Amino acid sequence: MDIVWWILIIICFILSFVGLIFPLIPGVLVLWVGFLIYGFGIGSFSDLSIWFWIGMGVFTVLLFVADIIASQYFVKRYGGSKWGERMAAVGVIIGSFIIPPFGVVIVPFVLVFFTELWSVKDVSHALKVAFASLMAFLSGTLAKGFIQMVMIIWFILEVVW
Numbered sequence: 001m002d003i004v005w006w007i008l009i010i011i012c013f014i015l016s017f018v019g020l021i022f023p024l025i026p027g028v029l030v031l032w033v034g035f036l037i038y039g040f041g042i043g044s045f046s047d048l049s050i051w052f053w054i055g056m057g058v059f060t061v062l063l064f065v066a067d068i069i070a071s072q073y074f075v076k077r078y079g080g081s082k083w084g085e086r087m088a089a090v091g092v093i094i095g096s097f098i099i100p101p102f103g104v105v106i107v108p109f110v111l112v113f114f115t116e117l118w119s120v121k122d123v124s125h126a127l128k129v130a131f132a133s134l135m136a137f138l139s140g141t142l143a144k145g146f147i148q149m150v151m152i153i154w155f156i157l158e159v160v161w
Helices: 002-021 027-042 050-077 082-095 103-120 123-160
Strands: none
Touching: 002 027, 002 123, 027 050, 027 123, 050 082, 050 123, 082 103, 082 123, 103 123
């Protein structure tokens, strides 16, 4: 029966990375499902140290904040408006339904471009801010992928030792 639990855990870990491309899959929550499957199905929660659980809590907060920090940093740095930031977030959600996985890159770019163009009436500025929103998405995704990998490696180390 342990093999079934491990397969489910591995599927959860894989789905957490799929969530980087398809934001409708809550990657960090799927990771936690994998941890909980281990705790309830294979081992016990005491097999994982208190430092593991504290670390996972901290990393979870970082994962939720990574996109917000990246978006605000890049869009503000290039003079984007609040509406541009909002359209970037809306674009990621809508884009996950339209030509996935490319929609999560294309749709926010287009929405931010037209929002900033409408707001400022300057094509150069709108293009710069749209590009900044693209960089925010890519850097946030890269950061989340790295953090998720660290969480999985830490989990494996805890289980093995």
